[in-house]
Amino acid sequence: MSDGELAIPFRQRAGSAMKDAFLQEALTIATTKFIDLRREAFEDFPEGEALRDRARAIKEATLQRLDHYLETLIANIERLGGHVHYAKTSEEARAIIVDIARRTGARMAVKSKSMATEEIHLNEALEHAGITPVETDLGEYIIQLAHERPSHIIAPAIHKTKGQVADLFGREFKRRVEADPEVLTKIARDELREKFLQADLGITGANFAVADTGTVVLVTNEGNGRMVTSLPRVHVAVMGVEKVVPSLTDLMVFLAILAKSATGQKLSVYTTLVRGPRRAAELEGPDEFHLVLLDNGRIAQLGGPLREALSCLRCGACLNVCPVYRQIGGHAYGYTYPGPIGILLTAMLEGSRAVKDLAHASSLCGACADACPVRIDIPRMLIELRREVDEKKIAPWVERVAFTLLARLLTRPALYRLAASAGRVLQRPFAREGTISRLPFFLNDWTRTRDLPAVAARTFQERWAAEQGRTR
Ligand code: SF4
Numbered sequence: 064m065s066d067g068e069l070a071i072p073f074r075q076r077a078g079s080a081m082k083d084a085f086l087q088e089a090l091t092i093a094t095t096k097f098i099d100l101r102r103e104a105f106e107d108f109p110e111g112e113a114l115r116d117r118a119r120a121i122k123e124a125t126l127q128r129l130d131h132y133l134e135t136l137i138a139n140i141e142r143l144g145g146h147v148h149y150a151k152t153s154e155e156a157r158a159i160i161v162d163i164a165r166r167t168g169a170r171m172a173v174k175s176k177s178m179a180t181e182e183i184h185l186n187e188a189l190e191h192a193g194i195t196p197v198e199t200d201l202g203e204y205i206i207q208l209a210h211e212r213p214s215h216i217i218a219p220a221i222h223k224t225k226g227q228v229a230d231l232f233g234r235e236f237k238r239r240v241e242a243d244p245e246v247l248t249k250i251a252r253d254e255l256r257e258k259f260l261q262a263d264l265g266i267t268g269a270n271f272a273v274a275d276t277g278t279v280v281l282v283t284n285e286g287n288g289r290m291v292t293s294l295p296r297v298h299v300a301v302m303g304v305e306k307v308v309p310s311l312t313d314l315m316v317f318l319a320i321l322a323k324s325a326t327g328q329k330l331s332v333y334t335t336l337v338r339g340p341r342r343a344a345e346l347e348g349p350d351e352f353h354l355v356l357l358d359n360g361r362i363a364q365l366g367g368p369l370r371e372a373l374s375c376l377r378c379g380a381c382l383n384v385c386p387v388y389r390q391i392g393g394h395a396y397g398y399t400y401p402g403p404i405g406i407l408l409t410a411m412l413e414g415s416r417a418v419k420d421l422a423h424a425s426s427l428c429g430a431c432a433d434a435c436p437v438r439i440d441i442p443r444m445l446i447e448l449r450r451e452v453d454e455k456k457i458a459p460w461v462e463r464v465a466f467t468l469l470a471r472l473l474t475r476p477a478l479y480r481l482a483a484s485a486g487r488v489l490q491r492p493f494a495r496e497g498t499i500s501r502l503p504f505f506l507n508d509w510t511r512t513r514d515l516p517a518v519a520a521r522t523f524q525e526r527w528a529a530e531q532g533r534t535r
Contacts, residue, residue: 073397073420080391086222090392093221097383100327101434114320119437121313122374126365132274132307133356139277143339145352153183156357160185160266160299161192163353167297169194169263173255175281175288176200177268178377179301179357181213182399182412185266196266197258199287204251208235214393214401217325217379222392255287265295265349269302270376271317272354275310279354281335282321284328288335298349300337304356305373317376324378324436360411368447372407374437381431381441387424396421403431403441410448419457422448486518494518 080086105111125132137147150156164172172194174180186196186207198207202219206212209231213219220228229242232250240250267288271280279300281288292298308314322328341348364370382388382402393401398417400408406421415422422445425431431441452458453466472478493499494517502510509515521529 073395073424076395076397077391077424080395085224085227086392087390089222089224089227090389093215093218094383094389097218097326097379101324101380101383102327104323104327104329108323111320111323114316115436115438118316118320118376119374121308121316122437125307125309125313126305126370126373129304129307129362129365132309133304135274136272136277136307137356139274140279140339140352140354143277143352144342145277145339145354148353148355149358150183150355151358153357153359156183156301156355156359157185157188159353159355160301161188161194163297163299163351164189164192164194164264167263167351169295169297171195171197171258171262172264172266173197173199173258173262173287173291173295174203174266175268175283175291176203176219177266177301178213178216178399179268179303180266182359183301183357185301194264197255197262199255199258199291200283200285201248201251204255205231208232212394212399215379215382216377216400216402216405222394259287259290259294262295263297265291265293265298267291267298267300269300269306269354270321271306271308271314272302273309273311273314274307277338278311278314279337280314281337282318282331282333283335284326284332286333288333292335292337293347293349296349297351297353298337298340299353299355301355301357304358304361320436321376321378324376324380324434364411368451369407369411369444371439371444372404372411372441374439375404375408376436378436380434380436381439384430384434386426386428386430391424396424403445404435404439406448407441407444415448415451415455416457418448419452422452480522480524483518483522487520490517 140147148159150159170193172189174186174196176198180186189196198204200219202221203213205220205223205228209223215221223231225244225247226242228247229240232247233240236250236254240246267281269279270282272278273280279302281292308317318330318334322331325331337352340350340352361373364373379402381404382393385403388402393405396402396405396409398405398409398413403425406418406424409421410418425442425445427442427445429442432439435441453463456463472482490499493502497517497519499515499517500510501507502515
């Protein structure tokens with residue numbers, strides 16, 4: 064999202080999203096489908112729960128010795144003839160990739176879906192350097208044509224209906240296009256085929272990298288990932304440092320739960336294992352292979368409050384089940400990573416000031432933690448973030464004063480009882496049959512989209528005291 068769009072308050076962005084009928088339709092259909100498919104996949108997979116625990120344990124053990132596993136990975140990739148680069152920031156990552164493109168004389172880069180390259184805003188940097196980036200994942204291709212950003216971690220164009228995509232293709236290719244997924248896919252395929260052959264540079268993300276063997280792993284559902292890694296002369300993979308896994312045995316654990324959590328598949332259609340550039344006897348593959356290891360705030364969180372978020376597999380399951388994401392979609396969050404995990408990743412990448420409003424965009428219902436294949440306790444970290452926002456005085460003063468007063472009220476029983484009695488009197492003009500449907504002035508925000516329960520005629524404590532008196 065541009066700085067201008069970010070200047071619009073989160074509440075307003077969310078409000079606009081909730082009024083967008085197309086978005087609501089697209090989100091409901093897609094997220095409901097993902098939820099059902101995920102549930103069915105795990106119902107048919109009794110080992111699933113144990114594997115989720117195992118995956119979490121592997122992640123924790125890897126983070127404990129991240130330096131060791133990264134060193135092993137680097138040594139093995141270099142042994143295979145590849146090059147490894149370390150980028151501390153997005154700027155460094157962009158500079159490394161642009162430099163590789165310039166040195167190799169690349170004019171066009173084909174890309175497979177990668178949130179890491181979205182995170183570093185790579186396409187803009189490539190365009191600025193005179194290199195044309197072409198997204199080849201269908202969803203990414205759609206949003207590139209629409210000049211938008213992904214709104215979901217695994218389904219970038221989830222916010223679009225097939226009718227909207229047909230209109231977009233119709234405008235772009237100047238012809239009438241039927242709103243049929245097969246027709247739309249064929250058009251994209253025909254348009255992209257030539258690009259694979261023309262491109263000098265292939266850019267991908269990486270779902271995992273296996274330290275023991277120097278293998279970079281891509282998990283996709285479209286054949287484009289394989290074309291991107293094998294047809295251009297140069298392949299660059301961009302990966303967060305936390306994606307390293309110790310061994311192929313560990314990799315199997317993650318592969319067994321990743322696709323089930325993301326799309327309900329037993330396994331994604333393509334699991335591509337890349338081991339350096341093409342070797343002498345091989346017919347396919349790039350002349351050069353580069354892995355860019357992206358830090359961008361991750362290493363600092365190894366000892367920080369958001370450490371658990373470093374275990375994220377980017378499966379998107381927490382987005383699909385989140386009642387907030389399901390209402391507002393990904394763009395309203397305003398940053399690269401949407402949904403509950405996106406709030407944590409945004410805090411990691413941009414600092415807690417960036418999430419002063421987003422930290423509250425959660426009902427803390429716990430559905431995200433239940434769905435997460437590595438059992439990341441997202442609600443706990445969101446509460447931590449809220450505390451930090453408060454402690455650093457990032458929240459507006461009105462909000463801080465209101466919550467300070469509320470905290471005093473809730474921690475002083477006598478004051479609480481007094482407030483309950485006062486509330487009973489003050490609510491009289493607004494309470495009907497135990498419910499308050501509308502409050503006046505600025506308090507109306509609390510009742511605009513839901514009813515509040517009225518203060519009870521007698522509090523639990525009052526009833527309890529009366530009961531005790533009766534039984535004595
Ligand atoms: S936090 Fe868990 S559920 Fe959400 S994207 Fe990451 S791995 Fe998936």
